[in-house]
Amino acid sequence: MGNYFNKIDKWLSDRYELDALKELIMHKKVPVHRHSVWYYMGGVTLFLFTVQVLTGILLLLYYKPGENSSYESVRFIMTHVKFGWLIRSIHSWSANLMILFAFLHMFSVFFSRAYEKPRELTWVTGFLSLAIALAFGFSGYLLPWNQLAFFATKVGTEIVGVVPIIGEPLKVILRGGEDVTGATLSRFFGIHVAVLPLVLTAFLVIHLLFVQKQGMHEPEKFKSLPEEKKKYIPFFPNFVLKDVLLWLVVFDVLLMLAVFLPWELGPKADPFTAAPAGIKPEWYFMFMFQSLKFLPAYILFLEGELVGVLGFGLAGLAWMLFPFIPFKNKPGAKISLQAAIGIFAVIYIIVLTILGYTL
Amino acid sequence: MSQTRRKFINTILGIGGLGSLGAILYPLVSYLIPPKITEAKVNSVKAGKADKFKDNSYKIIKFGREPVILIKTVNGNFKALSATCTHLQCIVQYRKDLKEIWCACHNGLYDLNGKNISGPPPRPLKQYDVKIVKDEIIITR
Numbered sequence: 477m478g479n480y481f482n483k484i485d486k487w488l489s490d491r492y493e494l495d496a497l498k499e500l501i502m503h504k505k506v507p508v509h510r511h512s513v514w515y516y517m518g519g520v521t522l523f524l525f526t527v528q529v530l531t532g533i534l535l536l537l538y539y540k541p542g543e544n545s546s547y548e549s550v551r552f553i554m555t556h557v558k559f560g561w562l563i564r565s566i567h568s569w570s571a572n573l574m575i576l577f578a579f580l581h582m583f584s585v586f587f588s589r590a591y592e593k594p595r596e597l598t599w600v601t602g603f604l605s606l607a608i609a610l611a612f613g614f615s616g617y618l619l620p621w622n623q624l625a626f627f628a629t630k631v632g633t634e635i636v637g638v639v640p641i642i643g644e645p646l647k648v649i650l651r652g653g654e655d656v657t658g659a660t661l662s663r664f665f666g667i668h669v670a671v672l673p674l675v676l677t678a679f680l681v682i683h684l685l686f687v688q689k690q691g692m693h694e695p696e697k698f699k700s701l702p703e704e705k706k707k708y709i710p711f712f713p714n715f716v717l718k719d720v721l722l723w724l725v726v727f728d729v730l731l732m733l734a735v736f737l738p739w740e741l742g743p744k745a746d747p748f749t750a751a752p753a754g755i756k757p758e759w760y761f762m763f764m765f766q767s768l769k770f771l772p773a774y775i776l777f778l779e780g781e782l783v784g785v786l787g788f789g790l791a792g793l794a795w796m797l798f799p800f801i802p803f804k805n806k807p808g809a810k811i812s813l814q815a816a817i818g819i820f821a822v823i824y825i826i827v828l829t830i831l832g833y834t835l
Numbered sequence: 836m837s838q839t840r841r842k843f844i845n846t847i848l849g850i851g852g853l854g855s856l857g858a859i860l861y862p863l864v865s866y867l868i869p870p871k872i873t874e875a876k877v878n879s880v881k882a883g884k885a886d887k888f889k890d891n892s893y894k895i896i897k898f899g900r901e902p903v904i905l906i907k908t909v910n911g912n913f914k915a916l917s918a919t920c921t922h923l924q925c926i927v928q929y930r931k932d933l934k935e936i937w938c939a940c941h942n943g944l945y946d947l948n949g950k951n952i953s954g955p956p957p958r959p960l961k962q963y964d965v966k967i968v969k970d971e972i973i974i975t976r
Contacts, residue, residue, distance in 0.1 A: 627925055631940055634923040645868070652869045655900070659869060748895050748902050750918070750928030751939040769941045773922075773957040780955050781923065 504691050504711035509698045514584035515715075516722050517577055518602075518687070522680070523723040524574035527730070528612075531567040532669065539619070541665040543658030546621035547744040554741060565734035571613055573730060575760050578606045586798075586818050590693035596799035598690070601683040603796040608676045613758055615668040621661060626745035628757050629664070630656045635768075638785045655747070756832065763828035764788055766835075795821075874900060879975040885913070885967045893929035896974060902926050903963055903974060908947060909934065915963035915974045916949045922956040936960065 488494055506515060538557055540549040553560035582602065585591055591599035618629045633656065637647035652659030698706065709715055757765045767788075771780035794801070798814075805812045811819075877899030888894070893906045895918050904918035906929045916936070918926050925940035935952070936945040944953045949960030964975045 627940060631923045631925060648869065649867050653872070747926075748897050749926065750895060750904075751925040753928075753939045755925075755939045765941075768923075768955065771955060773951065773955055779957050 500688055501712050502710070504688060505708040506692050506711055506715045507694050507698050508707040508709055509695065511584075511588065511695060514581075514588065515692060516719060517581035517584055519719040520722060520726050521574055521577040521581055522684075523726065524570050524577060524730075525676075525680070527570045527727075528567065528574060529673065531563050531570065532673075534563050535567060536669065541619070541661055543621065543661060546619060546661055547741075550620040550741060561738055562734060565738045566730060568739035569733045569737075570730055571616065572759070573726070573733075575606075575609055575613060578609055579760070582606060583818065583822060585693075587815065588693065588695050589814065591799045593799070595686070595690060595693060598683060598686040599799050600796055601679050601686065605676060605679045605683060607792075608672055608679065610760065612668065612672050612676070613760065615664040615672065617758060618661060618664045619668060620741060621745045622742040623745050623749070623752060624742055624755060626656060626747070627751045627755055629660065631757075631765075632761075633660070635781065635785055638779070638782050639789075640782075657747070759829060762832040763825045766828045766832035769832075879973055882915075882972040882974055885970050885972050888913075888972070891931050891934075895926060898963070898974065904929065904936065904960075905965070905972065905974065906936075906947065913965040913967070913972060914947050915965045916945075917961040917963070919960075920956055921951065921958040921960065922954070927960070 538553045618625045633647050633650050637643045652663045768784045771784050773780050775783045803813050880898050882896045882905050888907045890907055890911050891909045896903045896905050902918040904916050906914045920927050920938040922943050925938050927936050927938045930937045942954045943956040945960055946952050949962050951959050966973045
C-alpha cells in the first residue's frame with residue numbers, strides 16, 4: 477500500500493513542485509498545555525461548515541424557492557422524501573452549532589490574545605467569516621417561508637433601513653421591493669446558495685493559509701517556559717487525527733439533536749396576520765434583539781433603534797479592528813483592559829440572551 | 836520623451852479603464868434595484884358584516900398592499916388603524932386583556948386611537964375611517 481503512495485507521490489513530484497505544499501502541512505507543530513483544548517474549536521467550526529455544504533446541496537435537490545412553493549417544498553422534504561426530515565434537521569442544527577463553535581473559537585482567540593502581532597489579519601478574516609456565517613443564518617432562516625421567518629426577515633431588513641443614507645436603498649435592494657415578498661425570497665435564496673458560499677470559502681482559505689503559515693499561537697505562560705519543558709505534537713498527523721476524533725464526537729451530538737429534537741416548520745408565512753406572541757430571532761441575534769427592546773423610542777433627538785444599530789455597528793467594527801487598537805495598560809494592573817473588554821462583551825451577550833428568553 | 840509618452844498612455848488607459856468599470860457597474864447596480872410596480876390605489880375596502888364581528892375582537896384586513904387592523908371594542912365601536920408597527924414594521928395585534936394594540940416583536944403598545952404609549956414605537960399608527968352601511972363594514976382612508 478505504502479509503495480503505491482510512494483509511486484503516486486513520485487509521479488506528482490516529478491511534475492509539480494510539491495515540496496512547498498508538503499512543508500506547509502508538515503512544518504506546523506501544536507503546543508501542548510492546559511488550554512490546548514481551545515485549539516480544536518476552529519477545526520470543529522470548519523467541520524460543521526462542510527456538513528452545511530453537503531446537507532445544503534442535498535436540500536437543493538427538492539427545495540423550490542417561491543412564495544407558493546418554498547413552504548410546500550420544505551414540507552415535502554420533511555414528510556415525503558425518505559430521510560428528508562433528517563437532512564433538514566441536520567442542516568438547521570449544524571448551522572446553530574457552527575455559529576456556537578465559531579463564537580467559542582473567537583472568544584478563545586480573544587482571551588489568549590492570539591490576535592496580536594503577527595496574527596492581526598487572521599483575526600480580521602476570522603471575524604469577517606463569522607459575520608458571513610451570521611448572514612448565512614439570517615438568509616437561510618427565511619427560506620422555509622414560515623411565519624417566524626417572515627417576521628424575522630421583516631424586522632432584520634427594516635433594521636438595515638435604519639442606517640442613515642445607504643440604509644433605505646440597501647433595504648429595497650435586499651428585499652427586492654418595498655416589502656418582504658416572494659422577490660425577497662428569490663434574492664435571499666441566491667445570496668444563501670451562491671454569493672455567501674463563494675465569499676465564505678474565499679475567506680476561509682485565506683484564514684487557514686494564514687494559520688498554517690504562521691503556526692499556532694503560544695500563550696505567554698507557555699512561551700516563558702524553558703525550551704526543554706515545552707511540549708509539542710506535530711500538526712500532521714497527530715493533531716489532525718485528534719481533530720477528526722473530536723469531529724466524530726460532534727457529529728454524534730449533531731445526529732442526536734437532529735433525531736430527538738427535529739427542527740419544526742411552523743405555519744406558513746402570511747403577510748396579513750399579526751406577528752405571533754413570543755416571536756424571537758435565532759439565539760445568536762437575541763442579545764441585539766433584546767437590546768433594541770430595551771431602548772426607548774427616542775434617545776435625545778435620535779430614534780432609539782438608530783442609536784442601537786449604530787452602536788452595534790461601531791462595536792462590531794471596533795471588535796474587528798481590535799488588534800490594531802493601541803492599549804496602554806498600567807504595569808501593576810490585575811487584569812488588562814483588553815481582558816476587561818472581553819469579559820464585558822461575554823457577560824453582556826450572555827445576560828441579554830438570557831433576558832431575551834425569560835422576560 | 837518616452838516618459839511623457841508612457842505617462843500619456845497610462846492616463847489614456849486609466850481613463851479607459853475607469854470608463855469600462857463604470858460601463859460594467861452602472862447596469863449591474865441598476866439591475867439590483869427592483870423596478871417599481873404601480874398598483875391601483877385602494878381608497879376603501881369592505882370588511883364583512885358588522886353584526887358577525889364579536890365585541891372585544893380584531894381582524895387584519897388587506898387594504899391594497901397594506902395591512903389594516905380592524906377592532907371592535909368592548910363598547911361595540913369599530914376602530915381601523917394601520918397594522919404596521921411604526922418601530923420595525925411587524926404586524927400588530929389587539930390584546931383583549933389589555934384593551935390595547937400590541938406588537939409582539941419588541942413589546943410596543945398603542946392605545947385604541949393608535950397613539951404609541953409604551954415600548955420602542957416612535958410614532959402613532961395611522962387611523963382609517965370606519966362606516967357601517969347596511970350592516971357592511973367599510974374602511975376608508
